[in-house]
Amino acid sequence: MKKGWIIALLLLLVGGIGAYVWYSRLRNEADSEGGAYDGTLKPRVELSRFDFTDFSDETISMNMYLLIDNPLPIEFKARKVNYSFYVNGQELVSDSYEKVVSLKSKDSTTIALPAKLKATKMTEVLKDLEQRGVDSTNYRLRTTFDLDVPILGERTFTVDKTLRLPTYHIPQFKVDEIDYGKLSLKAMDVAAKVNIINKNKFPYNITDTHYTITIDGKQIAEGDQPEPILIKKQSTTPVVFPVMVKPGQAIGLLPKALFDKKDTPIEIAFRCKILDKNNNPMFQHSKFVTTIRGTLADFTKKK
Secondary structure (H helix, E strand, O other): OHHHHHHHHHHHHHHHHHHHHHHHHHHHHHHHOHHHHOOOOOOEEEEEEEEEEEEOOOEEEEEEEEEEEOOOOOOEEEEEEEEEEEEOOEEEEEEEEOOOEEEOOOOEEEEEEEEEEEHHHHHHHHHHHHHOOOOEEEEEEEEEEEEEEEEOOEEEEEEEEEEEEEOOOOOEEEEEEEEOOOEOOOOEEEEEEEEEEEOOOOOEEEEEEEEEEEEOOEEEEEEEEOOOEEEOOOEEEEEEEEEEEOOOOOHHHHHHHHHOOOOOEEEEEEEEEEEEOOOOOOOOOEEEEEEEEEEOOOOOOOO
């Protein structure tokens, strides 16, 4: 009996030493990675880029792409991810990702965290930075994971990352005029004259631009501009997007375009990709979607 206890104690001691060696090895690996692991034995979490999916007067919708890397020899599985996003110390997003995140050992994945920002609050933050002439600011992401499988005894863990990046002002698309060109019973030439406002202290290109024009609830035309368009820094760049209304669709619009501009709603939707000349990974190849709404009278200049 006494011998059995000695063997059990020896096995427990060996197991403890093995666990300590395993833990120390993983911690050393984490430390050797530098700041990405923050000196702790946890999965690495980084904010890789943004996609701006919709803009309105009240809300800015976007996706924040989160890169998760699992250095552990066991599977990482989280039931939920709680996240908060800050710009210049101001919390702009607080939400949860309700889908299960499962990641095998030594593997990585990217998840898209949907976020809705209040446009007024975002505008206030950017306006404050603009007035103070701040070239760069802090972007902070705080994430908390609820784990299905404990990692070193933890059921939850939190990653708080702050990056110092250039202050980013969101592009503004403003329709200056809708030029109807030639009107006929078969077709109608339409050109949207758009001003793209860039308040940033750096230029960028937009590319793969696609746009649609909807008048009185009916999409009448769409067009593409695949070539890059240079948007100059701290300036307004005028761009003309030409389209032609498909034959037969112009007939019902002729009376409205000529005689009922004030009461005829129009929507012009744009989507494109942003190419940052400085290759900033946060914004490089980010998608941008916005819709401009008004009436025909708003976008028609008096001759």
